[in-house]
Amino acid sequence: MRKPSTLITRWIVSLLVVMSFALAACGAPADAPADSGNVDATTDTTAEDDGESMADGDMEELPYGLQPGKPYDGTDLTFLICCPTASQFIVWADSVAEFTELTGINVNFTNDPLGGLREKIVTESLGNPGSWDVTIYFDTWGPSLAGFLDPIEEFMDVDVSDYPPATIDIATLDDTLYGIPVRSHVMMFYYREDVLEELGLEVPTTFEEITAAAQAISEADNGMEGIVMNWAKQGGGISLIPWTNVLRAAGTDMFDADFRPTFNSPEAIAATEWYANLLNYAPAASPTYNEGDSRTAYANGEAAMVFAWSWAYEIFQNPEASTEDVVANTGYTANFPDGGGGTAPVAMAWPTGISSSSKNKEAAVEWIKWLTNEDMDLQAISVKDDPSRSTVVANRLSSLSSEAANSPDANDGFSQAMFEAYSSATALPVYLEFPEVSEILETALSEIAAGADVAEALNAAAEDVDTVMQESGRY
């Protein structure tokens, strides 16, 4: 029988050893400096020099409404963001040096994977309030994050006239503009012009034509499937987006005006069955593809058609990210295939958000003014010197319709197509119960992709969604 003191000592020492390993394994993530990863925070010459001195930041007037005199000199802002290789974000990071020179405010980019960004916003706001100052967020996350954000309207007047109404709607909660859209997309249909031409096919414009084209391409002996989609669960409701567009193109929608499910109506089931049937003409792994996988599959030439956001055009035009044939032969249209309900595409936006617990809110506003200035918005899509910094993402209608953006050396008319698409684009539904509902629906789509009956899966999902809505008091 061992002595009690020996047992106690052994127990304590064992615990200490285990805890020391555990603590050693857990490292607090350091805030990423502005030049982390692929980002090179070089001086950017975005702002036009109109003769006034912009370098010395004294009481000289500064552009874009920035406050002169560097009132926030020495402030360190933490900017929560994802996707460090996104061209637009690289452009932002490049501009930090100039912003700092003008305002004295330093901006630290903290990068998180897209799938974990919402969690980061919530957990940091709860567990470490004040640890971040500005973030960008998916529009559909807005209502569930509103408790952690201060509306931008409280800090500045925003002229929304130059923004697509759909993106402003998305960023508005309870008639209050929470953030300014800084990364806006519209759903596009991309296709290989060379493949369609080789098979004597016209660009498909209806559900039936899409199916026929996809089938013809898959059956041809060209080593390529007809179409690729993303069905896999990814978190954040990403797989719901193209499906939502399919429902609307079929003349139905996810919910009615009271947020009662209509995604299991006969029309919605038929539309979903059409969408699921396309898997027969997609790469075999499509049911397990997330959004990035489906984009990559098209860029690698595995499939001839894909529904993807407008920003994907950057990838399909980048010879380092796509095959030569894809770069040379990608066509596009913002008209979603018509399933009887029209061709309007879905639009989405990433608004900016100021943390309600930030200790640097006024400085954060300065950074938002910088991010959303019209010159950066236009230059980002007009200058194509470097593929890694070449983006088609613009938020202002004036930028999208400009000659500079649509010149053959820039986007060769692509920006104009986006501009026209926004005139009919519809926003995704934005509601408080999105986290729960999106999990239910992503699971249902995943089951359908694995072979489950469409009606059964959607009816079961509708029951669960009803329960969530009732528990939240919506009806």
Added chain:
Amino acid sequence: MRNSNVKYLFLLPGFLVILVTTIVPIFSVVNLSFQEWIVTRSPTPGPYIGFDNYIKALTDDDFWNAVTITLAYVVIVTAFSIAIGMFIAVMVQRVTFLSTVVKTLLIFPFAISLTLRGYSFRFMLLEGQGVLDKILDTVSPWTADVLWLGHPYWALFWVAVPTFWAWGPLAGLMLLGALNNISTEIFEAASLDGASRWRTFWNITMPLLRPMIFVLVLLITLFSIRMFDLVLTMTFGGPGRATETLNFFIYRIGFKIFNMGYASALAMLLTIVLIFLSYLYSRVLITE
């Protein structure tokens, strides 16, 4: 007497660290498990609701699905790990050439992080492109149309593979140690009595290895019951909920739906199971 008191004094700082980083959070989770709190609806915890979160778990189909999936996962991992480990132990025991190198290499799979294993296997299983998929299509052409990570049953098996791929060799090393502790005279006696190799293995080796096998079963169960990383990197719980283990289910409730009250209750249920298994494991060790 004074020496005995001084040594506890030196242990005190470490104990305080454990108190702050472990004991306090555990009590916080216990407290939360009795409250209603959906973070996105309210930045502060809601009212106390008694055992409602625990009752919700016991009546939640998704919870029982997660329990079933976890049990199936543990059984697959444990069975294959022990089987592979036994095979390796018996084979390596006979190897004298480069035996040290072989034994060192056996640790290698376990040293690879779960995340790296998960992504690697995911890409290797990519239909029509992954190297593992192509090998399987060649070796077993009747499975050529199977989408490994998109099939409700196969997806769970393949999520288990990276785990027993690592545990198998480690189990082999542990079993090898136990094997080498068995007196060779027993095997010589069996051989003299005319016992075949299979009879010797089944009637002599296996019973003598039973204690080590039991320890391994407990240890592997303890580790695999908490599986999260491979689910996150390979399937995200899909297709549907076919690979949603309990730990992943808790993560989804807590960090995707942000229902912290319910997630805390689920975490406590899992903790109770883990405490029981840890107690069993410590009892077995003490007995050894």
